Amino acid sequence: MTSDSKLVSSEKVVLLSGVSKCFNHIPALEDVDLWLDRGEILGYVGPNGAGKTTTIRLIAGLLKPTKGTVQVFMTDPWPETSPARTRFAFLPEVPHPYDDLTVYNNLLLFAKIHRLDDPHGRISKLLQQFDIAHLAHRLAGTLSKGMRQRLLLARLFVHDPELLLLDEPTSGLDPRQQQFVRELLREFARNGGAVLLSSHNLHEIEEICDRVIFIARGRICSEGKPADLLKRLEGCKLRIVPSESEKVDDLRNALLSIPIVHFAIPRDGYVEVLLKERNMPDDLSSRLQHDGIRVRSIEVEQCNLTDYYQLRIGE
Ligand code: ATP
Numbered sequence: 001m002t003s004d005s006k007l008v009s010s011e012k013v014v015l016l017s018g019v020s021k022c023f024n025h026i027p028a029l030e031d032v033d034l035w036l037d038r039g040e041i042l043g044y045v046g047p048n049g050a051g052k053t054t055t056i057r058l059i060a061g062l063l064k065p066t067k068g069t070v071q072v073f074m075t076d077p078w079p080e081t082s083p084a085r086t087r088f089a090f091l092p093e094v095p096h097p098y099d100d101l102t103v104y105n106n107l108l109l110f111a112k113i114h115r116l117d118d119p120h121g122r123i124s125k126l127l128q129q130f131d132i133a134h135l136a137h138r139l140a141g142t143l144s145k146g147m148r149q150r151l152l153l154a155r156l157f158v159h160d161p162e163l164l165l166l167d168e169p170t171s172g173l174d175p176r177q178q179q180f181v182r183e184l185l186r187e188f189a190r191n192g193g194a195v196l197l198s199s200h201n202l203h204e205i206e207e208i209c210d211r212v213i214f215i216a217r218g219r220i221c222s223e224g225k226p227a228d229l230l231k232r233l234e235g236c237k238l239r240i241v242p243s244e245s246e247k248v249d250d251l252r253n254a255l256l257s258i259p260i261v262h263f264a265i266p267r268d269g270y271v272e273v274l275l276k277e278r279n280m281p282d283d284l285s286s287r288l289q290h291d292g293i294r295v296r297s298i299e300v301e302q303c304n305l306t307d308y309y310q311l312r313i314g315e
Contacts, residue, residue, distance in 0.1 A: 012071070013038055013163050013194040014059055019068035021054050028054045029218045032068070036163075036196055041189050043209035043226075044198040045305075047313065051218040052198040053093055056165050059196065060090040072163070086114065088163035089156035093198075099141030103132055103151050106140050107158060114159035122158060130154040131180075145172040153181060164188065164195045170204060182208050202305040212305070216313050230303055235262070235311040237301040238273040238281060243294035254293045260284065262311060274307055 014036040021029040029051045036042050044052050057063045058070050061077030061084065070077060072084040097106045107126060111119035127133040130150045135143065140151060149172045156164060164185070170178040185195050185208055199205055205212055206226050213223045222229065242251040248266045255264040255273055260283065262274040275284065281298055288295060 011038075012036065013040075013073060014196065015069075015071045016055070016058070017069050017071075019055075019058065019065045019070060021051075021058060021063060022066045027218055029058075029065075032215075032218075032220055034213060034220070036194050038162075038192050038194050039189050040211065041185060041195040041197060041209045043205035043212040044196055044215065045200070045202065045205055045212060045309065045313075046215035050215045052215060053167060055215070056090070056092075056167055056196065056198060060088070060165055061085060086159065087161060088165060089159070089161040090165040091152060091156055091167060091169055093167040095152045097140035097143075097148060097151050097155070100139060102137050102139055103127075103143070104136040106151060107155060110155050110158040116159065126154040126157060129157075146174055146177060149173055150177065153184075162193055164193065164197075166195065167198045168200070169197065170199070170201065178204070202309055206305040214309070214313055222312060226305055229308055230305070233303055233308055233311065234277055235303060235307065236275040236278050236281070237303050237307055238275065238284070239267075239270050239297075239299045239301050240273055241270045241296040241298075243296050246294055251293060251295065254288065254291055258284065258287055272301075274303075274310060276311065 012035045014034065016032055016034040019029060019032045020027060032055065034055070044055065046052055054063065058065055059072055059077065061072070061079070061082055064078050073087055075082055075084045077084045098109065101109065104123060104127070107123045108119055111122060116122055127136055130153060132147065132150050132154060135147060135151075140148065143151065153169065170181050173181065182204065185197070189195055197205070197209060209226060211223065211225055212229065214221050224232070240251065240255070242248055248269065248271055252264045252266045252271045255261050255271060260275050260277060262276045265272045281300065285295070285298060
C-alpha cells in the first residue's frame with residue numbers, strides 16, 4: 001500500500017490496519033493495510049492461497065485477526081452482535097442456498113432474518129431484477145449453477161446492504177448475466193455502496209474496479225487505479241508477425257530463448273510477446289536478425305491487467 005493510504009481512519013467503510021492472521025502459527029496474512037470508501041469498487045486479486053478469502057472473512061467478522069485491527073463502518077465486525085453485520089452482505093467463494101427450500105423461500109428466510117417490513121414486496125422486486133421470477137417455486141437444489149448464482153446474488157440485496165463482500169460473484173454465469181452483474185455493481189457504487197470484489201477475472205476487474213489491490217503470499221504487493229498501475233508497469237507487449245517463410249511456432253520458440261522475453265504465446269498468424277522491460281523492441285529485432293529469424297512486422301500493443309499480473313505477480 002502507498003503511504004497516503006494509511007489514513008485517517010474516519011469515514012472508511014472498511015479499514016484494516018496492520019492485520020495479520022495465522023492458522024496453526026502459519027501466517028496466511030501479514031501486516032495488511034486496506035481501506036474501502038463509499039461509492040468505490042475495489043478489486044482484490046492474487047494467486048490461489050494468497051489470502052483473499054481470509055481477508056474477506058476477517059472483514060465479514062467470521063475470523064478474528066491474530067494481530068492488527070479490522071473496522072467495518074467504524075466498528076469491530078467480530079462479535080455476532082456487531083452493528084456492522086446488518087450493513088453488509090457477503091457472497092462466499094462456495095456459497096450454498098438452502099437446497100430444500102424454494103427460490104422464493106430462500107429469499108423469504110433472509111427477509112425474516114433481517115426483519116423486513118414488506119418482505120413479499122422486496123422479494124417480488126428481486127425476483128424480477130435477477131430474472132428468476134419463473135424459478136420462484138423451484139427447489140434451490142434443482143437449479144443449474146448459473147441459476148443458483150443468480151439466486152445467491154439476489155439474496156445479497158434482500159436487506160439493502162451498504163457494503164458487498166464478493167468472492168468470485170460472476171463465476172458460473174453466462175456472458176449476458178456477467179454483464180448484468182457488472183452493471184448492477186456499478187449502479188450500486190454510483191448510489192454510494194462500497195464493493196470489495198475478489199476475482200480471478202482480470203478483464204472484469206479492469207472493467208469495473210476503481211482501484212485494485214494485488215496480494216501474494218499474504219502480503220499486499222501493489223495497489224492503485226488500473227490505469228495508473230499500467231502506466232507504472234515496466235514491461236511491453238508486442239504482436240510479432242513472422243515472415244511468410246517462418247512458422248508461428250518456430251518464431252515463438254526463438255523468442256522464448258531471448259532473456260528479455262517474459263512469455264510468448266502463439267496466436268492465429270502472429271506471436272503475442274510480453275517483454276520484461278519497456279522500450280525493448282529495438283533490442284529484440286536486432287536479436288532476431290542476429291538469430292536469422294525473419295519477421296514481417298512488430299507492433300507495440302497496450303498492456304492490460306492480465307499482463308500486469310503476469311509481469312508483477314507472476315505466480
Ligand atoms: P483462492 O484463490 O485459492 O481461493 P485465497 O487467496 O482466497 O485463495 P485463502 O483461502 O485466504 O487464499 O488462504 C490463504 C492461506 O491460508 C492458504 O495457505 C490456506 O491454506 C490457509 N488457510 C485458509 N483458511 C484456513 C484454515 N481454516 N485453516 C488452515 N489454513 C487455512
